[in-house]
Amino acid sequence: MTALEQVRKRAEADAKTYGYYLTPQPDLLQGFLEGLKINEDRYGYPLCPCRLASGKFEYDRDIICPCDYRDPDVAQYGACYCRLYVNKEVYESKNLPEVPERRPLEKQARAYGIEAPKQAPPQGTQEKPPVPAPATTQAEKAKPEVKKKLWYCKQCGYVVFREDPPYICPICKAKREMFAEIESKVEFNG
Amino acid sequence: MEFSKVSSKKNNHKVTVYALSTCVWCKLTKQFLNENEISYEFVDVDLLDEEDKQKVRQTITSKGGSLTYPTTIIDNKVVITGFRKDKLKEALEI
Numbered sequence: 050m051t052a053l054e055q056v057r058k059r060a061e062a063d064a065k066t067y068g069y070y071l072t073p074q075p076d077l078l079q080g081f082l083e084g085l086k087i088n089e090d091r092y093g094y095p096l097c098p099c100r101l102a103s104g105k106f107e108y109d110r111d112i113i114c115p116c117d118y119r120d121p122d123v124a125q126y127g128a129c130y131c132r133l134y135v136n137k138e139v140y141e142s143k144n145l146p147e148v149p150e151r152r153p154l155e156k157q158a159r160a161y162g163i164e165a166p167k168q169a170p171p172q173g174t175q176e177k178p179p180v181p182a183p184a185t186t187q188a189e190k191a192k193p194e195v196k197k198k199l200w201y202c203k204q205c206g207y208v209v210f211r212e213d214p215p216y217i218c219p220i221c222k223a224k225r226e227m228f229a230e231i232e233s234k235v236e237f238n239g
Numbered sequence: 240m241e242f243s244k245v246s247s248k249k250n251n252h253k254v255t256v257y258a259l260s261t262c263v264w265c266k267l268t269k270q271f272l273n274e275n276e277i278s279y280e281f282v283d284v285d286l287l288d289e290e291d292k293q294k295v296r297q298t299i300t301s302k303g304g305s306l307t308y309p310t311t312i313i314d315n316k317v318v319i320t321g322f323r324k325d326k327l328k329e330a331l332e333i
Contacts, residue, residue, distance in 0.1 A: 100307075
């Protein structure tokens with residue numbers, strides 16, 4: 050069992066490291082932390098409480114809190130998708146912005162074993178449904194693998210072994226474009 | 240798949256909430272409907288088995304919604320993504 054206090058301290062420490070704040074509304078904050086705790090007990094990792102897990106670590110990797118989308122979301126909207134992490138301006142104003150889902154549809158489709166919808170991701174509320182997106186069940190067949198690669202930040206040298214490079218370098222805040230793949234070759238002789 | 244039904248005074252719309260049991264915004268959506276005495280049904284998708292999760296995804300995407308929670312479907316046609324008081328009020332005429 051994960052202690053709620055432990056989840057809170059971890060979030061507070063992470064916010065401090067990155068210069069963020071935790072949501073200014075105490076009841077919301079309590080709800081986020083409880084959700085994280087439930088998910089950690091349930092899946093073994095603190096999955097985003099606002100998103101649906103696949104239960105498979107490799108497919109859920111990008112939505113483990115703090116998720117891959119937090120930094121670009123805070124930079125663009127002032128808050129992460131859940132609005133657990135916010136910037137100073139949002140913290141002080143207490144006005145939480147609407148934050149659309151940044152997670153690419155392909156990642157959702159892969160995690161849930163469905164065909165990726167072909168339309169553009171809907172932004173915010175939709176009142177009139179467009180052409181219905183296909184949701185063909187391809188559950189257990191042809192699940193694409195997660196191919197991890199080594200990436201390095203050309204600005205500060207930070208190295209990460211992940212499927213994709215981060216949106217923002219956690220060390221020097223360089224953008225994703227500053228990351229390059231490290232090509233490694235292993236030869237077996239004899 | 241079993242929906243939990245919440246009965247209240249106002250029944251003039253069919254309201255279905257697809258929620259997550261861990262999600263604060265889903266809880267607030269339910270709370271908002273309770274406070275406004277709207278009858279609705281809901282399901283916590285994270286607690287369903289794989290087969291039912293798949294059915295939920297098909298239902299949401301077939302109505303043009305995105306696979307995010309909460310998703311509220313009103314009268315089988317209006318899809319509201321996220322906890323949006325303004326959109327809920329408009330669709331429910333409250």
